[in-house]
Amino acid sequence: xxxxxxxxxxxxxxxxxxxxxxxxxxxxxxxxxxxxxxxxxxxxxxxxxxxxxxxxxxxxxxxxxxxxxxxxxxxxxxxxxxxxxxxxxxxxxxxxxxxxxxxxxxxxxxxxxxxxxxxxxxxxxxxxxxxxxxxxxxxxxxxxxxxxxxxxxxxxxxxxxxxxxxxxxxxxxxxxxxxxxxxxxxxxxxxxxxxxxxxxxxxxxxxxxxxxxxxxxxxxxxxxxxxxxxxxxxxxxxxxxxxxxxxxxxxxxxxxxxxxxxxxxxxxxxxxxxxxxxxxxxxxxxxxxxxxxxxxxxxxxxxxxxxxxxxxxxxxxxxxxxxxxxxxxxxxxxxxxxxxxxxxxxxxxxxxxxxxxxxxxxxxxxxxxxxxxxxxxxxxxxxxxxxxxxxxxxxxxxxxxxxxxxxxxxxxxxxxxxxxxxxxxxxxxxxxxxxxxxxxxxxxx
Amino acid sequence: xxxxxxxxxxxxxxxxxxxxxxxxxxxxxxxxxxxxxxxxxxxxxxxxxxxxxxxxxxxxxxxxxxxxxxxxxxxxxxxxxxxxxxxxxxxxxxxxxxxxxxxxxxxxxxxxxxxxxxxxxxxxxxxxxxxxxxxxxxxxxxxxxxxxxxxxxxxxxxxxxxxxxxxxxxxxxxxxxxxxxxxxxxxxxxxxxxxxxxxxxxxxxxxxxxxxxxxxxxxxxxxxxxxxxxxxxxxxxxxxxxx
Numbered sequence: 001x002x003x004x005x006x007x008x009x010x011x012x013x014x015x016x017x018x019x020x021x022x023x024x025x026x027x028x029x030x031x032x033x034x035x036x037x038x039x040x041x042x043x044x045x046x047x048x049x050x051x052x053x054x055x056x057x058x059x060x061x062x063x064x065x066x067x068x069x070x071x072x073x074x075x076x077x078x079x080x081x082x083x084x085x086x087x088x089x090x091x092x093x094x095x096x097x098x099x100x101x102x103x104x105x106x107x108x109x110x111x112x113x114x115x116x117x118x119x120x121x122x123x124x125x126x127x128x129x130x131x132x133x134x135x136x137x138x139x140x141x142x143x144x145x146x147x148x149x150x151x152x153x154x155x156x157x158x159x160x161x162x163x164x165x166x167x168x169x170x171x172x173x174x175x176x177x178x179x180x181x182x183x184x185x186x187x188x189x190x191x192x193x194x195x196x197x198x199x200x201x202x203x204x205x206x207x208x209x210x211x212x213x214x215x216x217x218x219x220x221x222x223x224x225x226x227x228x229x230x231x232x233x234x235x236x237x238x239x240x241x242x243x244x245x246x247x248x249x250x251x252x253x254x255x256x257x258x259x260x261x262x263x264x265x266x267x268x269x270x271x272x273x274x275x276x277x278x279x280x281x282x283x284x285x286x287x288x289x290x291x292x293x294x295x296x297x298x299x300x301x302x303x304x305x306x307x308x309x310x311x312x313x314x315x316x317x318x319x320x321x322x323x324x325x326x327x328x329x330x331x332x333x334x335x336x337x338x339x340x341x342x343x344x345x346x347x348x349x350x351x352x353x354x355x356x357x358x359x360x361x362x363x364x365x366x367x368x369x370x371x372x373x374x375x376x377x378x379x380x381x382x383x384x385x386x387x388x389x390x391x392x393x394x395x396x397x398x399x400x401x402x403x404x405x406x407x408x409x410x411x412x413x414x415x416x417x418x419x420x421x422x423x424x425x426x427x428x429x430x431x432x433x434x435x436x437x438x439x440x441x442x443x444x445x
Numbered sequence: 446x447x448x449x450x451x452x453x454x455x456x457x458x459x460x461x462x463x464x465x466x467x468x469x470x471x472x473x474x475x476x477x478x479x480x481x482x483x484x485x486x487x488x489x490x491x492x493x494x495x496x497x498x499x500x501x502x503x504x505x506x507x508x509x510x511x512x513x514x515x516x517x518x519x520x521x522x523x524x525x526x527x528x529x530x531x532x533x534x535x536x537x538x539x540x541x542x543x544x545x546x547x548x549x550x551x552x553x554x555x556x557x558x559x560x561x562x563x564x565x566x567x568x569x570x571x572x573x574x575x576x577x578x579x580x581x582x583x584x585x586x587x588x589x590x591x592x593x594x595x596x597x598x599x600x601x602x603x604x605x606x607x608x609x610x611x612x613x614x615x616x617x618x619x620x621x622x623x624x625x626x627x628x629x630x631x632x633x634x635x636x637x638x639x640x641x642x643x644x645x646x647x648x649x650x651x652x653x654x655x656x657x658x659x660x661x662x663x664x665x666x667x668x669x670x671x672x673x674x675x676x677x678x679x680x681x682x683x684x685x686x687x688x
Contacts, residue, residue: 001635020629022457023482060457060629063489077485088493 005055008306009046010313011373011401014434020057024142027166030056031140038433039166041106042081045113046316047401048434049161056166058108064088065169072174073131078108078167083300086292091246094174095231095292097129101347103297108167113398114159114359118207118229118296121352125361126172127158134169138430142168156421159359161397163436164425179245181232182207182295186286188278192222192333196326199350202228207295212346213274214336214369222333224348225281229295236289249291255303262310265372309372315401317381318368320351320361321393328391329365332384339380341371357414357421360396368399378402397435405440446496448472450522452503452559453529454483457628458578461644462526465652467494474522476503476514477529505529505555506547515562524655525563526576527556530597532630538592545592552596557603564607567616574617576655577604581622581663584672587688608660619654620661623647624668640668 006013018040021027030037038052042059058079066075072094074085082096083103089095100115111133116125123129132146135157143165145154157164185205189195195210202208207229216223234245241247299305306314321328333346347368351361371377385407388395394411395403409415419441422429432442449466451459454475467473467490475483475498483500490498503514515521531551538544560575567573582590583597601620608618625631625641642650647664654662663669678686 001633019632022455022460022629023485025482026629063485064492065485065488067492084493 005043005051006313007043007045007047007050009315009401010306010309010311011315012048012051012434013313014048014051014053016052017054018057019054020060022060024168027056027061027136027168028140031136031138031166036430036432038431038436039108039112039162041079041109042104044102044105044109045398046314047399048438049113049398049400050109051434052432058106058166061168062106067092069094072176073171074174075169075171076107078111078170079106081106082110087248089174090177090180090248090292093177093246095177097173097175098123098126099296101297102300104300107170107172111158111167111170112160112162114356114361115398116349116351116361118209118227118349120354120361121203121208121350122206123175124352124354125159125356125359127356127359129173130154130158131171131173133157133167133171135165135425136168137165138426138428143425144169152421153425155357156418156425159356159397160418160422161358161433161435163422163431163433163441165431175231177231177246178234179232179237179241180247180249180292181237181241181245181289182229182292183232183236184286184288184290184295185228186281187226187228188281188284189222189224189226191220192224192330195222195224195226195348198226202226203350206230208349210348211277212333212348212367213278214333214346215271215274215340217334217337221337222330223278225278227295232289241289249293253301253303256305256307259307259311260309262312262372262374265309309370312373314370314372315377315381316368316370316399317384318360318366318396318399319384319388319393320364320366320396321388321391322362322364323350325364325391325393328387328393329367331391332367332387335384335387336369341374341377341380358412358418360394360398362394364393366396368396397439400435403439405438408439446470446472447523448474448497448520449524449526450474450476450518450563452476452525452527453505454486454500455479456528457630457644458623458626458647459526459528460486461648462528462651463490464494465645465648466524467496467498469652470494470496471524472497473499474518475500478502478504503559505551505559508555508558511559512562515559515566521566522563523572524574524576525560526578527560528578529555530578530580532593535589535591535593548592549596549599552593553599553603556600560603560607564611564616564618568611568614571614572616574619574655575604575607576619576621576651578621578623578651579604581624581668581672584622585676585683589688605661617655617658619651619659621647621651621654621664622661622668622672623664624671626664640671
């Protein structure tokens with residue numbers, strides 16, 4: 001039965017069949033059925049990467065296979081969400097080595113996107129912490145790959161948007177923690193120049209990310225809050241917290257109840273929001289101890305926050321520019337401020353070095369912004385693409401719903417190598433998505 | 446710690462029930478035709494909930510093996526739950542005696558065979574609980590669920606008889622009648638959203654009913670009234686209807 005599905009941006013939405021599996025042989029049967037498909041986890045990529053007329057849902061394939069509490073080695077099936085992983089590993093004194101800004105993604109989806117977190121400049125992306133994984137190919141053959149075993153498949157699967165095969169089993173190395181709390185520092189920056197200086201000054205912090213008000217012009221252009229953090233040690237804690245340092249945070253979620261009408265978000269309301277968000281920090285600097293939830297996953301506290309952007313949905317635009325392209329960052333932010341297309345979230349982060357075939361991160365500044373889908377948006381984003389290219393940047397496929405194939409070619413120098421590996425493991429393009437067809441990764445046209 | 450035996454542990458509903466009981470610190474015994482398949486569920490339950498979990502081979506259709514299977518369980522479970530069942534396409538089943546018989550033998554004969562054994566044990570110990578996952582389809586025979594519905598009707602009658610027989614021995618026998626459930630088996634069907642439960646909801650309701658020592662529970666509760674109305678339609682009228 002076809003039903004309408006969309007990923008987190010609610011754009012685009014398509015009619016699709018969705019089949020799930022619990023056991024390995026059920027996955028093999030689904031793959032053998034013949035028709036083309038793409039694997040789909042919790043639908044938290046933003047655009048069309050996990051959309052296809054036929055999707056195979058991994059959500060019921062969510063079992064934990066082993067957990068070595070001494071050495072922090074965790075082995076699981078790909079459909080488990082980070083949320084579930086955390087509830088098991090945190091009380092045992094371990095944390096995810098890398099986590100994106102939501103815990104509602106599956107491990108499989110995280111690997112297929114090679115997700116990064118606030119610690120990229122220190123720990124790299126998730127691919128750095130994968131010991132091995134099983135990939136089920138279009139032929140239904142299962143291959144166990146690792147940096148030493150079938151390295152081409154391993155490398156192209158991490159960040160490969162599910163196009164090499166279905167990631168089924170994953171073994172990762174966790175990060176040791178003493179407590180479930182984060183020692184947080186928030187520093188206000190009056191403008192972009194100051195922010196970039198702060199990033200440099202605080203580069204030794206394990207976690208860092210900045211929120212930017214991109215509607216502000218003039219001397220306060222790029223005013224922002226830099227958020228820094230370290231896992232708190234037991235000594236950092238006081239009083240009751242000390243007795244149960246690895247306590248899980250309480251679930252305090254609210255649900256965004258309906259799609260907000262599109263007129264609510266406009267230049268004025270977003271400006272007002274950004275003003276409040278900036279001025280809620282009275283002091284130049286705040287230092288405190290918070291649970292890992294508000295630090296890593298502030299938006300997860302509001303289930304279905306994507307409804308804020310209305311029925312038409314939104315596009316998240318994330319690019320990375322090399323470190324020497326600070327001017328490009330300014331030019332793009334200015335262009336966005338001029339257009340006034342409204343973005344609540346503009347998140348800036350510095351990436352460390354990374355060598356990979358198809359993963360998004362590379363050394364430089366990465367900025368992520370939300371744009372509600374409106375008339376003229378796509379043309380505007382094409383214009384931004386040209387600026388990103390001018391400064392030798394590239395876009396993140398997990399966020400993408402609209403880039404043109406030339407943009408991918410220009411941004412990813414190893415793309416031909418990636419395509420060749422897809423051809424090797426998925427020769428008939430049986431595994432394909434709306435995105436892979438659009439970007440000419442699986443279609444011949 | 447108490448132990449729960451789940452017969453037919455590979456279904457979505459069974460997995461949800463297992464998680465619910467494990468989260469309440471019951472040790473778990475999983476049983477299915479192919480126990481090798483159960484390994485991931487076993488590790489998952491142990492790691493997530495910190496309880497014991499074992500997997501055993503059990504075939505509902507191999508009646509002669511049931512006594513040995515149950516008696517060699519260590520420990521003998523405090524709660525026995527049957528979740529296994531077969532629901533073939535009715536037209537196909539009607540045309541094939543083999544399919545018809547398999548459905549009856551699994552849903553009814555197999556369940557009676559293993560539960561007789563469990564009930565006798567519990568009677569000797571004067572305690573224990575039996576939970577039979579049946580279906581609303583057993584409440585009244587209909588053309589569209591001819592064989593399946595009649596096998597579940599027989600199972601419902603068996604469970605209520607068992608409850609009656611062992612009431613004085615203090616054995617809790619609970620009949621569970623789910624309506625529509627979103628499972629792997631039904632993902633191709635267009636089920637009415639308001640009437641359909643998730644496996645997790647079924648598990649919640651089963652655990653709540655078990656804790657309160659209920660006799661017959663519907664999932665969700667309004668199915669009791671839907672089925673009541675269906676049962677009240679006079680037969681001369683009912684036989685003409687398409688349900």
